[in-house]
Amino acid sequence: MRSASIALVGDHSSDSIAHRCIPRALELAAGAAHMKAEWQWIPTGEIKAAAHNLANFSAVWAVPGSPYVSMPGVLTAIRFVRESRRPFLGTCGGFQHALIEFARNVCGIAAADHAETNPTAGRSLVITPLARPLIETTGSLELAPGSRLQEIYRRDTTHEIYHCSYGFTPAWRGRLESGGLRFAAFDPAGEPHAFELPTHPFFFGTLFQPERSALLKEPHPLIIAFLCAIAAKSQSAAPFE
Numbered sequence: 001m002r003s004a005s006i007a008l009v010g011d012h013s014s015d016s017i018a019h020r021c022i023p024r025a026l027e028l029a030a031g032a033a034h035m036k037a038e039w040q041w042i043p044t045g046e047i048k049a050a051a052h053n054l055a056n057f058s059a060v061w062a063v064p065g066s067p068y069v070s071m072p073g074v075l076t077a078i079r080f081v082r083e084s085r086r087p088f089l090g091t092c093g094g095f096q097h098a099l100i101e102f103a104r105n106v107c108g109i110a111a112a113d114h115a116e117t118n119p120t121a122g123r124s125l126v127i128t129p130l131a132r133p134l135i136e137t138t139g140s141l142e143l144a145p146g147s148r149l150q151e152i153y154r155r156d157t158t159h160e161i162y163h164c165s166y167g168f169t170p171a172w173r174g175r176l177e178s179g180g181l182r183f184a185a186f187d188p189a190g191e192p193h194a195f196e197l198p199t200h201p202f203f204f205g206t207l208f209q210p211e212r213s214a215l216l217k218e219p220h221p222l223i224i225a226f227l228c229a230i231a232a233k234s235q236s237a238a239p240f241e
Contacts, residue, residue: 003036004230007054009077010063010093012041017212018064018092018163024214029223037227044073051080059087059202059230062094064163064209067117075101087202087229089222092164095205096127099168099176099195107179109172116166128169134162139208141185141193148196149184149204152225158185160193160208161215167207168192202229 006026012019023039030037040057047053047070054060060081068074074094078101081088090098096114103112103126111124118125141158143150150156170191173183185194185206197203204222213220 001034001036002231002234003038004030004227004234005056005058006037006039006230007057007060007077008039008041008063009044009047009054009060009074010041010065011043011045011069013065016065017215018209021209021211021214022061022063025211025220025223026227028214028217028219029227032219033224033227033231035227035231042077044068044070044077047073047077049076051076054080057086058234059089059226061226062088062090062097062205064092064094066093066096066114066166068093068097071097071114071117075104079105082197082200082203085201085233087226087233088200088204089202089226090205091209091211092162092207095195095207096166096168098203098205099181100126102179102181102197103172103176106181107175109175112172114166126169126172127166130165130167133165134207135165137162139187139193141187141208144182144184144186147182147184148198149194149222152221154221160206160210161212162208164207164209201233202226 026037103109112126113121114127115125183192184196193207195205210220210222
């Protein structure tokens with residue numbers, strides 16, 4: 001049976017609904033993909049330079065829960081998985097910090113930052129407060145035509161669950177797209193709520209929390225695709241470049 005070894009990067013809390021949902025969401029997706037999934041929680045404060053303690057995992061999921069104990073830790077993990085071409089999924093806070101990592105290390109925006117942890121960063125804020133916080137809400141999204149996300153969902157729209165107060169700053173969209181990122185899902189106001197990196201085997205981030213599908217006892221298509229990407233990468237001749 002195909003298997004996946006996943007580092008859940010974040011600071012685990014039993015009070016977090018998302019954290020309680022993630023193991024069950026992985027179990028449901030693994031069943032749908034006819035795979036075995038194993039995971040381990042990796043606190044952000046334990047991630048050191050170059051993220052060598054992640055080298056034994058086949059993939060990384062940057063989980064909700066910002067502000068993280070160590071922002072440098074989660075950014076190091078995201079950079080490691082992007083550069084080593086391991087499958088990556090970032091949800092909610094993971095989405096936000098993946099955008100910061102990409103802005104800093106790919107687009108050259110060295111001061112890119114998050115308003116939750118550095119509200120005085122001014123124009124360098126890639127992540128800013130949402131006009132209307134999305135706390136325990138469900139919203140509709142349009143999936144970008146021709147995107148990998150649309151292909152994964154096999155439809156043009158979706159409804160997803162949120163628990164988030166911060167999102168992407170639209171003023172930086174052109175700069176990140178010039179760096180190669182693609183925004184792949186948009187709310188009714190046209191704000192981007194998911195991204196993908198077309199040049200990477202699997203590198204996706206969502207402002208919403210697909211793990212909440214576990215509350216409905218349903219496997220989520222994006223999490224299934226995440227596991228399938230791990231299996232495909234592990235079976236290739238050179239799984240990690």
